[in-house]
Amino acid sequence: MTNMAAVIHEKGAPDVFRWEEWPVGDPGPGEVLIRHGAIGVNMVDAYHRGGVPHPAKVPDLPTVIGLEGAGTVEALGEGVSEVQVGDRVAYIFGPHGAYSQSRLYPAERCYKLADEISFEQGAAMSLKGLTAWYLIRRVYAVQPGDVVLVHAASGGTGTFLCQWLNAIGAITVGTVSTPEKAEIARSNGCHHPVVRSEQSFVDVVKEVTDGKGVPVVYESIGKDTFLDSMDCLARFGIMACYGHSSGPPPDVNVVDLGRRGSVFVTRPGLNDYTYHREDILRGAADLMDAVTNHGVDIAINQRWPLREVAQAHAALESATTTGSTVLLPFE
Ligand SMILES: NC(=O)c1ccc[n+]([C@@H]2O[C@H](COP(=O)([O-])OP(=O)(O)OC[C@H]3O[C@@H](n4cnc5c(N)ncnc54)[C@H](OP(=O)(O)O)[C@@H]3O)[C@@H](O)[C@H]2O)c1
Numbered sequence: 476m477t478n479m480a481a482v483i484h485e486k487g488a489p490d491v492f493r494w495e496e497w498p499v500g501d502p503g504p505g506e507v508l509i510r511h512g513a514i515g516v517n518m519v520d521a522y523h524r525g526g527v528p529h530p531a532k533v534p535d536l537p538t539v540i541g542l543e544g545a546g547t548v549e550a551l552g553e554g555v556s557e558v559q560v561g562d563r564v565a566y567i568f569g570p571h572g573a574y575s576q577s578r579l580y581p582a583e584r585c586y587k588l589a590d591e592i593s594f595e596q597g598a599a600m601s602l603k604g605l606t607a608w609y610l611i612r613r614v615y616a617v618q619p620g621d622v623v624l625v626h627a628a629s630g631g632t633g634t635f636l637c638q639w640l641n642a643i644g645a646i647t648v649g650t651v652s653t654p655e656k657a658e659i660a661r662s663n664g665c666h667h668p669v670v671r672s673e674q675s676f677v678d679v680v681k682e683v684t685d686g687k688g689v690p691v692v693y694e695s696i697g698k699d700t701f702l703d704s705m706d707c708l709a710r711f712g713i714m715a716c717y718g719h720s721s722g723p724p725p726d727v728n729v730v731d732l733g734r735r736g737s738v739f740v741t742r743p744g745l746n747d748y749t750y751h752r753e754d755i756l757r758g759a760a761d762l763m764d765a766v767t768n769h770g771v772d773i774a775i776n777q778r779w780p781l782r783e784v785a786q787a788h789a790a791l792e793s794a795t796t797t798g799s800t801v802l803l804p805f806e
Pocket of ligand 1 (some may be wrong): 516518519588599602603606628629630631632633650651652653656696699717718719720721722741744745746788790791793794795796797798
């Protein structure tokens with residue numbers, strides 16, 4: 476079987492991807508062969524390709540990156556009991572290699588997709604949706620009536636956060652870069668969209684919370700927003716600095732955390748919050764329940780053939796995408 480993939484031979488700008496034959500082989504012990512129906516695109520992929528500096532390791536070059544996909548299990552390696560041939564599955568993280576028509580992958584990190592969820596939805600929702608899950612269920616357990624701050628509120632993860640927070644009954648202040656994105660955020664359940672160049676999100680948070688601040692900031696922009704985000708925290712508030720799309724944030728002065736009201740700063744990672752199979756299954760069950768029963772909609776706003784992944788990366792890095800982006804491997 477000929478397998479094609481978007482291969483990188485050097486790190487750099489989006490045009491480093493090359494559409495090439497990439498042999499897959501048979502699954503080893505604990506592995507499955509997955510034929511992709513759709514592949515997810517995430518900001519972290521751009522870091523791995525060679526964009527913003529990031530501590531994550533990338534395999535030796537040439538390589539195939541990508542950490543999110545959905546498809547059909549076509550073959551099992553020795554000892555696999557978690558899934559069967561023919562199962563529809565999705566996955567996040569684990570070894571790189573999603574930007575390929577088919578791939579080998581550890582069975583223990585796969586979860587089965589509910590019948591009503593398509594491959595495109597599975598590829599669009601798994602990484603961003605499970606990130607939203609651990610942020611609002613585990614980093615800070617959001618309660619109805621909480622006011623929270625979400626950055627990049629019309630983006631992939633931001634859209635999930637706004638929708639899910641709204642379903643819980645929380646009030647979201649969400650920042651974006653343009654008035655058009657503010658409308659998209661509003662339509663996804665963000666109560667107070669703020670265009671950062673037009674209005675101070677610190678002022679809006681203070682106004683909405685009567686000066687108290689928020690119990691949690693979901694901070695994904697980093698360098699450009701981090702210090703102002705710190706000014707939004709309530710006493711004991713949590714700064715969940717889960718991404719840095721504009722570049723790494725400044726160093727944190729620990730003594731300053733006390734002065735600000737015994738606040739917490741964490742740099743949470745999906746790989747830790749889904750380290751154990753039970754976590755993946757628990758998170759995926761919650762996510763699929765939110766999608767099928769509680770109105771969390773998967774906004775797939777961009778689709779590209781996998782062979783044109785360079786365009787998807789350029790769009791994501793120039794902040795022109797909204798919601799989720801998927802790649803179609805056989806178009
Ligand atoms: N730690 C984890 O577990 C984890 C998991 C998933 C994602 N993440 C991180 O979460 C962030 C969001 O990921 P995503 O895939 O959902 O991306 P995304 O939000 O769809 O896209 C990034 C958004 O960041 C904003 N942004 C601000 N400054 C930017 C800049 N200089 N360059 C590009 N974008 C900029 C843009 O929104 P505006 O135009 O509205 O500003 C842009 O749309 C990323 O930093 C990612 O690495 C972390």
